[in-house]
Every structure is written in structure tokens, then in C-alpha cells.
Amino acid sequence: MTKLFLSIHVLAAILAVGPVAVAASMFPPALRRVQAEPDDVTALAALRTLHRICRVYAAIGVVVPIFGFATARSLHVLGDAWLITSIVLTATAAAVLALLVLPRQQAALDGVSAPVTGDIAPVAVDRRAGSRLAMYTGVFNLLWAVVTVLMIIRPGSTTGV
Numbered sequence: 001m002t003k004l005f006l007s008i009h010v011l012a013a014i015l016a017v018g019p020v021a022v023a024a025s026m027f028p029p030a031l032r033r034v035q036a037e038p039d040d041v042t043a044l045a046a047l048r049t050l051h052r053i054c055r056v057y058a059a060i061g062v063v064v065p066i067f068g069f070a071t072a073r074s075l076h077v078l079g080d081a082w083l084i085t086s087i088v089l090t091a092t093a094a095a096v097l098a099l100l101v102l103p104r105q106q107a108a109l110d111g112v113s114a115p116v117t118g119d120i121a122p123v124a125v126d127r128r129a130g131s132r133l134a135m136y137t138g139v140f141n142l143l144w145a146v147v148t149v150l151m152i153i154r155p156g157s158t159t160g161v
Helices: 002-036 041-060 063-075 081-113 129-153
Strands: none
Touching (some): 002 041, 002 063, 081 129
């Protein structure tokens, strides 16, 4: 059963977290393109698609820690320092995504999607939003990279898996 849990855990990490990491990294440059060319409907559609990918795959990504805990339990490593560190970093990455990246993506999308009607000017777009979003996305990706390394190296582990 351990091999099944581990396989699902790794596949879920690749198939769920990977797209979020890539799409979130692509969002800031796409945002800059939309800010530079507000009438470019293709660029706006791409921006919406990137945000949708981030939201959907973030929700699917919940499977990763679920099967991670199942794997750790079956390996009897729940108390190991490398795993506890990985859990804390995973929770931090999830918080960065849920509290910093996704809401700021939505706010940026709302800012560039505001319609222009009559004498009412569109919502002022913060030009620095893309830079801050890129920073938060970088932190998210860095946290996942560290978790991945910890999962591979497993300092002090003697499980042999």
C-alpha cells in the first residue's frame, strides 16, 4: 500500500502543483502585456486562463498532502524532522498561494478587466502589482523546491523507499 500512496502522492505533486507553479510564474509577464496593451483581448484571455489554471489546480493540489500523510503514516516517519519541516513548508506554500498569489491575481485581473463606460475611467491599475505578484510566486515556487528536495533526500531517513 505504501508504494501506491507514494505513487499517487508524487503523481499528484507533478500534475497538480507543477501547473500552478508554471501558470503562476507566467501570470506576471502576461499581466504586464495586458497593462501595456489594454485592448488586446487575446492577452486578457490568456491572463484569465492562467488564473483559472492556478485556482483549479490549487484545489486539486489538496490531494498531495493527503497522500503524503498516508505515505508517511505507512512508512512510520510522521515524527521525523525532515517530514515535519516539509509539512511546515508545504503549509506555508499553501498559505502563500491562497492568501497572497491567488487574491492578487484576481485583483489584477479585476483591475485590467474593468469596463470603460462613458465618462467613468477604468479602475486604476497598479503597475507594481505584477512585480509583487512575481515575488510572491517566486516564494511559492522556492518553498515547493525545498519541499521536493527534502522529500528526495530525506535527511536521516532509513526507510529505504
